[in-house]
Amino acid sequence: MEKHKNLENKGMSRRRFLSVMAGAGVVGAAATMTGCAPVSDPSGTGWLPNQYRNASAMPAQVKGRVPLDPENVSLVRNDEKCILCGQCIEACEKVQSVFGYYELPVHDDFICVHCGQCSLWCPTGAIAERSAIEDVWNAIQDPETTVIVQTSPATRVGIGEEFGMGAGAWAEGQMVTALRQLGFDVVVDTNFSADLTIMEEGSELVERVTKGGVLPQLTSCCPGWVKFVEYYYPELIPNLSSARSPMMMHGSTLKTYNAKKLGITDPKKIVNVAIMPCLAKKFEISRHQFHGLEGGAGKYYEDDTINDMDYVLSVRELANMIRQKLGDVDFASFEEGQYDQIGSTAGLIFGNTGGVMEAAVRSAYYLITGNNPPTSLYHLEPVRGLDGIKRASVDVPGVGPVKVVVASGLANARQLCEEIKSGKADFHFLEVMACPGGCIAGGGQPRTAVPPQDWVRQARTDTMYNRDAVGTIKGTAAGEGAGQDDVKTMDLRLSHANPQITEIYNEFLEAPLSHLAHELCHTTYEDRSGSLTRKEV
Amino acid sequence: MANKVTDQKSVLVDLTKCVGCGSCTVACKLWNSQSFENPQTGVMENAHGTDVKLDSNTWTTVEHLKVQKDGQEVWRFVKRQCMHCLEPACSSVCFAHAFHQTEQGAVQYDPELCVGCRYCMIACPFDVPKYEWEKVMPSVMKCQFCSSKLADGESPACASVCPTNALMFGSREEMLALAHKTIESDNKYINHVYGEKEVGGTSWLYISDVDFGELGFPTNLPEKSIPKNVHGFTQFTLPIFAVGALAWTGASIYAKRRHAVAHEEHKNEK
Numbered sequence: 001m002e003k004h005k006n007l008e009n010k011g012m013s014r015r016r017f018l019s020v021m022a023g024a025g026v027v028g029a030a031a032t033m034t035g036c037a038p039v040s041d042p043s044g045t046g047w048l049p050n051q052y053r054n055a056s057a058m059p060a061q062v063k064g065r066v067p068l069d070p071e072n073v074s075l076v077r078n079d080e081k082c083i084l085c086g087q088c089i090e091a092c093e094k095v096q097s098v099f100g101y102y103e104l105p106v107h108d109d110f111i112c113v114h115c116g117q118c119s120l121w122c123p124t125g126a127i128a129e130r131s132a133i134e135d136v137w138n139a140i141q142d143p144e145t146t147v148i149v150q151t152s153p154a155t156r157v158g159i160g161e162e163f164g165m166g167a168g169a170w171a172e173g174q175m176v177t178a179l180r181q182l183g184f185d186v187v188v189d190t191n192f193s194a195d196l197t198i199m200e201e202g203s204e205l206v207e208r209v210t211k212g213g214v215l216p217q218l219t220s221c222c223p224g225w226v227k228f229v230e231y232y233y234p235e236l237i238p239n240l241s242s243a244r245s246p247m248m249m250h251g252s253t254l255k256t257y258n259a260k261k262l263g264i265t266d267p268k269k270i271v272n273v274a275i276m277p278c279l280a281k282k283f284e285i286s287r288h289q290f291h292g293l294e295g296g297a298g299k300y301y302e303d304d305t306i307n308d309m310d311y312v313l314s315v316r317e318l319a320n321m322i323r324q325k326l327g328d329v330d331f332a333s334f335e336e337g338q339y340d341q342i343g344s345t346a347g348l349i350f351g352n353t354g355g356v357m358e359a360a361v362r363s364a365y366y367l368i369t370g371n372n373p374p375t376s377l378y379h380l381e382p383v384r385g386l387d388g389i390k391r392a393s394v395d396v397p398g399v400g401p402v403k404v405v406v407a408s409g410l411a412n413a414r415q416l417c418e419e420i421k422s423g424k425a426d427f428h429f430l431e432v433m434a435c436p437g438g439c440i441a442g443g444g445q446p447r448t449a450v451p452p453q454d455w456v457r458q459a460r461t462d463t464m465y466n467r468d469a470v471g472t473i474k475g476t477a478a479g480e481g482a483g484q485d486d487v488k489t490m491d492l493r494l495s496h497a498n499p500q501i502t503e504i505y506n507e508f509l510e511a512p513l514s515h516l517a518h519e520l521c522h523t524t525y526e527d528r529s530g531s532l533t534r535k536e537v
Numbered sequence: 538m539a540n541k542v543t544d545q546k547s548v549l550v551d552l553t554k555c556v557g558c559g560s561c562t563v564a565c566k567l568w569n570s571q572s573f574e575n576p577q578t579g580v581m582e583n584a585h586g587t588d589v590k591l592d593s594n595t596w597t598t599v600e601h602l603k604v605q606k607d608g609q610e611v612w613r614f615v616k617r618q619c620m621h622c623l624e625p626a627c628s629s630v631c632f633a634h635a636f637h638q639t640e641q642g643a644v645q646y647d648p649e650l651c652v653g654c655r656y657c658m659i660a661c662p663f664d665v666p667k668y669e670w671e672k673v674m675p676s677v678m679k680c681q682f683c684s685s686k687l688a689d690g691e692s693p694a695c696a697s698v699c700p701t702n703a704l705m706f707g708s709r710e711e712m713l714a715l716a717h718k719t720i721e722s723d724n725k726y727i728n729h730v731y732g733e734k735e736v737g738g739t740s741w742l743y744i745s746d747v748d749f750g751e752l753g754f755p756t757n758l759p760e761k762s763i764p765k766n767v768h769g770f771t772q773f774t775l776p777i778f779a780v781g782a783l784a785w786t787g788a789s790i791y792a793k794r795r796h797a798v799a800h801e802e803h804k805n806e807k
Contacts (some may be wrong), residue, residue: 043685044569052697064560064700105553
């Protein structure tokens with residue numbers, strides 16, 4: 001008994017402990033139940049751009065962001081980087097007149113023409129191209145395949161910027177060298193297929209003008225513009241030139257004509273890659289019109305596993321591949337390599353807004369009159385420059401004045417579409433590039449200031465035209481491989497004067513608009529207006 | 538002490554105007570400093586898309602649904618978040634009083650008070666509160682209706698960023714009036730303002746041109762609020778406890794006294 005008492009005095013009994021705890025519990029529970037306990041504020045304390053720090057009834061100039069399909073073939077968005085600055089929607093709606101030009105509710109599509117301007121306006125890089133780098137590395141590493149790469153006209157005034165060469169620096173030779181070092185087997189120039197496009201599209205224009213076809217003819221080189229027409233102006237599809245874009249003509253002829261010249265017996269072993277200043281090109285190669293039996297090469301070989309083009313890389317992706325493989329290189333001091341194919345500088349200026357028009361006028365003059373154009377047509381000033389809409393009239397003997405219009409930026413193109421629809425259009429030929437300034441400022445070009453600035457566009461444009469003024473082209477004969485000695489240097493400012501163009505028609509395509517030319521160099525379009533209800537403007 | 542709701546705010550969601558850009562989901566993450574990581578899988582996920590669910594890191598989602606309308610497949614985007622009931626069931630079941638309504642009607646959850654019993658998760662008719670299963674000391678998480686922004690006269694983060702005005706913010710009367718005006722002005726809408734009457738009414742209101750059932754909204758909800766529904770018997774909880782406690786105390790005193798008397802008698806007998 002004594003012992004027990006000692007223990008109790010030393011501390012707390014089990015009974016007492018339990019009752020204290022129970023009491024505390026009852027007091028605590030009573031406090032919370034009656035709501036007396038202190039309340040902590042769990043509401044957000046994060047950050048939002050200033051334009052959103054008000055009541056939603058208050059108007060804000062820039063709000064939200066563009067809807068973007070997670071499956072979009074051209075573009076991806078990383079939500080973690082998105083700060084809702086609203087710049088993408090600004091580009092999409094105000095510059096391109098895509099977002100906001102359809103009625104809500106939506107039907108069954110994220111309306112997108114894949115121009116990629118949003119990726120140039122995005123200040124944090126949240127919107128970027130869907131990368132094809134891994135696929136291209138795999139193709140290059142596969143010893144079975146011949147990987148042919150083509151480079152779009154505007155790439156050579158963009159790629160240098162990625163390596164500190166300054167806006168619009170001319171880096172054609174360095175790019176060719178880099179492509180060979182990356183392991184591409186054949187390096188060809190989209191300037192060549194731009195020449196081919198001039199032959200086909202120019203012949204089509206001549207036919208429409210002289211034989212009374214649907215006018216005005218609309219250019220079809222720009223896949224963003226083509227999809228825009230398919231969405232918003234399906235009634236103008238008959239006006240679109242049936243000629244494919246240069247890249248797609250190249251794709252089909254590389255797997256047919258050039259495959260034979262290269263001695264490749266199995267066209268399935270060719271992988272066609274294109275370096276483009278454009279993200280809509282990634283969409284373009286996914287069009288079913290260029291796949292299997294619907295496509296050019298697939299139909300030619302009657303093999304539905306062959307697609308005309310396989311991969312498109314943006315200029316930014318090419319720069320990344322160069323950095324991945326070659327590390328921290330002095331790109332500017334690369335030796336100037338040469339293409340395995342020749343393109344004219346008429347093909348080169350395709351990269352500028354107005355360039356397709358100028359190149360087409362030079363050759364259309366020849367196609368109509370049989371003579372080369374007068375020197376004034378080598379510098380068609382009214383269609384040059386960064387203005388959104390440019391108009392010109394060209395006197396062609398035997399036809400009279402041919403009226404041409406050039407637009408860049410789809411909001412400008414929309415005005416002209418409305419003009420055509422209302423019957424007020426008096427012009428014969430309309431060139432449209434979706435991106436303001438043309439491909440030199442395409443959605444796949446190196447990022448510059450945000451939003452993209454005209455001084456950069458002007459620098460790139462100037463380099464292109466200066467090059468055309470010189471008009472000197474170096475190259476080796478198509479398909480005869482790199483490093484050969486038969487480098488041809490010539491003054492080549494006319495698409496139809498390109499000896500390799502003469503060669504492809506003599507040896508393969510026969511003539512512009514021939515049956516084979518139709519299968520390999522032309523395409524069809526589809527009415528996408530069911531994907532949206534067009535808002536009347 | 539719980540606030541009295543004196544300035545009931547609402548967001549009206551016009552589902553026909555949503556283009557699925559997901560701005561609202563990003564605004565929510567930005568304002569609430571939440572990660573894009575799925576707490577269960579650790580994978581980075583967007584809060585908008587075809588297969589998105591609310592979780593403890595994701596207080597709002599925009600679900601991309603493909604539904605039939607007039608014999609055709611159409612896309613609709615449905616924003617989901619806490620509905621902020623006028624008479625919240627979560628709050629009524631919470632014995633820890635972790636839920637409070639602010640003056641603007643935000644049903645605010647306070648993790649400091651939560652004991653983690655998850656009654657609210659069972660009580661919620663919209664399956665909104667989510668548990669932090671991955672944590673050692675988990676809380677329940679849900680949309681707070683940006684209660685501090687609302688108190689400052691701002692709209693919730695999500696509604697402020699919507700580029701198509703699919704989310705409209707204002708007083709509940711204004712939003713209800715707008716909802717009915719919109720429905721009357723355009724016959725594409727279904728004549729139903731979801732949230733006007735469901736479970737006694739909610740702060741968030743929806744209008745749509747597709748049946749709400751097809752868009753994943755519970756359509757079998759009573760108009761009477763859940764707390765009111767169960768009030769018939771839950772109102773006796775406290776009295777029953779009080780009576781029980783009294784009876785127990787009485788029994789204890791009686792037993793003690795009897796024991797003492799018996800002890801005394803036993804001693805006397807000795």
